[in-house]
Amino acid sequence: MAKLKLYEYPHPILKKKAEPVEKVDDELRKLLDDMLETMYASNGCGLAAPQIGVSKRIVVIDIAREDEEPNPLYLVNPEIIWRSEETEISEEGCLSVPGQRAEVERPASVKIRYLDYHGKQQEMLVEDFLAVATQHELDHLDGILYIDRISRLKRQMLLKKLEKFRKEHQE
Numbered sequence: 001m002a003k004l005k006l007y008e009y010p011h012p013i014l015k016k017k018a019e020p021v022e023k024v025d026d027e028l029r030k031l032l033d034d035m036l037e038t039m040y041a042s043n044g045c046g047l048a049a050p051q052i053g054v055s056k057r058i059v060v061i062d063i064a065r066e067d068e069e070p071n072p073l074y075l076v077n078p079e080i081i082w083r084s085e086e087t088e089i090s091e092e093g094c095l096s097v098p099g100q101r102a103e104v105e106r107p108a109s110v111k112i113r114y115l116d117y118h119g120k121q122q123e124m125l126v127e128d129f130l131a132v133a134t135q136h137e138l139d140h141l142d143g144i145l146y147i148d149r150i151s152r153l154k155r156q157m158l159l160k161k162l163e164k165f166r167k168e169h170q171e
């Protein structure tokens, strides 16, 4: 396995709509494994392929806490096939927008259809924090960041703080 480089805002690959995967083969599984390793090494709970510079519709998620068994989820060509009317506001962060967080409103629960690690079609109803993480990752596949879902004023303030954060954290 290998830890891959993370692409950060405002890299243009993060704005592109990613391409569907044609076949779940060993080469794709290698990429999924490398994405999971990269996500764990970065202490993230989700990662979408555009964040490692690959414009394909694949996502890995693991929302298990550190004191729990790992529980990786691999989503290939995921689609939302149902959204709840009810919404929920929660605080989000993104490995591609380091050091920042903001409150985002999204459907509280969604149903997704996807191909799993073995290429088998699956459907799953996701709720609570898994619903937040799933929608955040699926947005990446359409070139959308959580900062695109907050007000212009809040985004401007967040991007100022991002500049400051980067100045303080550069080597």
Ligand code: GNR
Residues within 6 Å of the ligand: 043, 044, 045, 046, 047, 048, 051, 091, 092, 093, 094, 095, 096, 132, 133, 136, 137, 140
């Ligand atoms: O690690 C992550 N944490 C997180 C917290 C709240 C809402 C969404 C996320 S996803 C993020 C990793 C990431 O950037 N995935 O694209």
Ligand code: NI
Residues within 6 Å of the ligand: 093, 094, 095, 096, 136, 140
């Ligand atoms: Ni993200």
